[in-house]
Every structure is written in C-alpha cells, then in structure tokens.
Amino acid sequence: MKPYQQVPIRDRGEPLVPIPLDAFAIVQPHPYEQLGAPYQGRSPYYLRQTVCDRLLQAQQALQAQRSGWKIQIFDAYRPVAVQQFMVEQTYQQLLTAQGLSPSTVSRTQQAAILNQVYEFWAVPSSDPATPPPHSTGAAIDITLTDNQGQAINMGSPIDEPSVRSYPHHFADKAAAQAQQYHQNRQLLAALLTAVGFKQHPQEWWHFSYGDQMWAWQSRSPFAYYGKAT
Ligand SMILES: C[C@@H](N)C(=O)N[C@H](C)C(=O)O
Ligand SMILES: [Zn+2]
Numbered sequence: 001m002k003p004y005q006q007v008p009i010r011d012r013g014e015p016l017v018p019i020p021l022d023a024f025a026i027v028q029p030h031p032y033e034q035l036g037a038p039y040q041g042r043s044p045y046y047l048r049q050t051v052c053d054r055l056l057q058a059q060q061a062l063q064a065q066r067s068g069w070k071i072q073i074f075d076a077y078r079p080v081a082v083q084q085f086m087v088e089q090t091y092q093q094l095l096t097a098q099g100l101s102p103s104t105v106s107r108t109q110q111a112a113i114l115n116q117v118y119e120f121w122a123v124p125s126s127d128p129a130t131p132p133p134h135s136t137g138a139a140i141d142i143t144l145t146d147n148q149g150q151a152i153n154m155g156s157p158i159d160e161p162s163v164r165s166y167p168h169h170f171a172d173k174a175a176a177q178a179q180q181y182h183q184n185r186q187l188l189a190a191l192l193t194a195v196g197f198k199q200h201p202q203e204w205w206h207f208s209y210g211d212q213m214w215a216w217q218s219r220s221p222f223a224y225y226g227k228a229t
Helices: 049-065 080-097 107-120 176-193 212-218
Strands: 016-018 046-048 070-075 139-145 206-208
Touching: 046 049, 049 070, 049 139, 049 176, 080 107, 139 176
Parallel strands: none
Antiparallel strands: 016 046, 070 139, 139 206
C-alpha cells in the first residue's frame, strides 16, 4: 500500500459533472477507448464539480497569459475496470519491450516489471478505502496546446513509464531544448497548483484535487472524494 492510500476519505457527495469540452482541447480519439478499454457506457470526460470548476479557472488563467493556448485533456474519470485494463496493457507493453512473453518471464523479471508498472499506475483496487485516483473523479492527465492547436513539447509522452516522466527530469540538463521542456512543464504545473491542484511526484501530466494523493501531499487529515458512482 502507498502512504497516500492510508488517508481517510470523507466524501463530499458531489456528483460527477461533464467537463465543458468546448473550453479545452481534447486528445482524440481517447487513448484508452482506442485501446478497447471497458468503459461500459461511462465517459472519461467527467469530473467532480469543484475539480471541474478549478480546471476551468486554470484554463482562464492560461488564456490571460498565452492567447489561444489551451489545456488539453488526455484523461479524467476512469472506472476501476479501465484502471485494471491499463495496468495489464502496460505490463504487456513492458514485457514485449524486453523481448519476453508470459511463458518465458521469470518470477524476478515479473516482479521488476510490476514494480515499474505500479510506479506510474495506481493499483486497480475495488476497496472503498483505497480507490484509484482517477476513479474518484478528482484526477486529470493533461498537457497544453498552443494557439495553432499544436501540443506543446514536454520532452516525453504522457504515460511513458520512465524517469523522463518525472516532473523535474529536465531541470538539471544544460541543453537549450531540455531547458525549454522544463519551462513548459513548469508552466503547466504553475497553472494547476495556483488553483489548488497537486502534481503527482513522478508524472508531469497528472494533477488532482481532493483525492487521497492530494490530501497526503497537502497534509489534509482526510480526502474529499472517494470512488465516484
Ligand atoms: C499513468 C497515468 N495515466 C496515471 O493516471 N497514473 C496515476 C498514478 C493513476 O493510475 O491513478
Ligand atoms: Zn493520471
């Protein structure tokens, strides 16, 4: 169990609301739907009301600083079944990348791959005390687009299970390109933290407000959102 999962939850009972998609850019097609993830009629473009309001505030602040730029939504609400599917997908992807297969992988190799998976993905827990962050409707995976609708280069793609995903990975790299990636990540993080979100310590694209990870990072005695219904 990760330390943040020990934070108690006192759910505020806010409904999931649709994200007003016209205010944002969207990664299309949705990356996990495209992979065949089991959404079972649910949409990833939902958030708790307060979380959605704060995301809109961040978009307005961005617009004031960089005309025509938008927050681009990669993922938001994620049912537990989709979390399970993506954990399995990532495991398979890493297995294949190492030239292994389920019949050739050793227990040690399996454990190492699972460690890597769970550094970047939450456990698909069905326990109400430890919901995956995105299943609460309080977490988002996002990036930025410019006034031409082009994605800003953050130096690594969303969901890459490597050290390049760490928010400060490029901070100490001298090359001008690396410094540009760092500044781009800093801009994204500044926009979101200014309206109360916390950033995942290993993922430049993941932010949340009110879930257990947020509560743990904020030293809040409890989280505001458990698994959304
Ligand atoms: C890997 C990424 N898409 C993500 O959302 N990670 C967090 C930790 C999660 O699985 O909740
Ligand atoms: Zn995320």
